[in-house]
Amino acid sequence: MNIITIDHVTKDYGCQRGIFNMSFQIKQGETLGFLGPNGSGKTTTIRHLMGFMKPDSGIVQIHGLDCFQDAAQIQKMVGYLPGEMSFIDDMTGIDFIQLIAKLKGMQDLSYAYELMQFLELDAKAPIKRMSKGMKQKIGLVIVFMQNPPILILDEPTSGLDPLMQLKFVELMKQFKQQGKTILMSSHIFEEIENICDRVVIIKAGQIVAIEDMEKLKHNRYKHYEIQFSSLQEANLFMKKYPDARQNEYYVSLMLQGHIDDFIKDLSHYKVNDLNIRSQSLEEIFLQYYGE
Template structure:
């Protein structure tokens, strides 16, 4: 049985807003990405998973616990970073994290200190006056400090600079190695590509595709950019029966769309030409996302 299972989950806010008949299964130890534009239904799904919202129909379960009926138990086993951070009244980040530790029954802050160090967080700062990035780091520490086996992260790198985003990805990869189950939304396609085993795409509250990230990266449709040594070879190549996506005569350069089954034919044809360079333009998660939308 999947560790996280969402079945026919529906919440209709009217006027096409909400989520409709969502079905997702996340296995233990899997890192699962959830991608869609703003308003697509990502946060609504996560709020159901955390037990903040009662579904109109369908269900969400984590570790065989019903997310609505057993929401208090869910919160004990899940580390959660919300999409919108609103801290309780505490004078400093340190005080807030201490209160969290007490609620979680933590006897040691050693793991929290490790995350604080990696994220270069100064938790002694006034909680209300922290920058968005500092608040985000504090929320990440609060989610990870109890070393939970399940992480639910709603846009966890919002507000982080590129260096800290890279550090957070390194933390996620380490958590993945340790067998954690992670469900995360993100606007950063590279982030999802680097960390997630599988991705679900949501549009207008409905799942439109679920794909392993490896399958997306190794797409059967390839794109090659070829530059010829001479203008004569460039012109001669234009008579070949390939799909030309772009032609740049001034550079003696063409861009081709090539299906996997055509690759041998392409390289066989190229033996008859003098090639200056050939580059494969990698298919990305972002390209796949745009093709769906």
């Protein structure tokens, strides 16, 4: 069952800015990564889902409801984290969290306090004195505290340090186990790789690719860096693999798929060291961009 549907959606701002003929769906319990550089149309797409914009053409639906006409109803079931949050700077973090809870009609804040403890958030300080990372933690608490079935997150770890990014990944994995439907825009490729089931890659407002994450992982290349015992050994290996790159005793190459033959070939040479690195999602991303 498709929870989120974007069907041939166009929003044209002129000068080739906007989104154009955008189509993808998110099934119940699926986590979809939304990748693209700044200005590619990620935030515009998300704003359509939240009912902040009406498309020039096409259909934007959540649970079969029109995202623009039924925005108030949709927003009750969605936890939304914008790329840039607005705060009341004169309030403390805890006062702001309590205010949002009151506006949402929440009586029980026990889960909010659990989240603050998990994220190591001291929310007693005035917001105007808080760092970007502290404000981001407040945003995450506000989004998650109502435990909504659908999460739409625009750059959710912006400003967080590496330790908090790991905690965020852990939290998202818990939400996946609970069956939540998640759309997550991010520039951090490791997050997408660790969390998402599929990925949508966009450029200049258009979809470049929609790929299953497991398929991406299976089909990506691996980098092999080999240190041979002598220049002669390296030269002999290069005759078998002429597309590899050589720097004296060192040879590097990229291979895709099964490597049985490569390992058997390598056993015939004297090797001092072998380093293997999987192609990162970022490198895959740049391949789709032709860069």
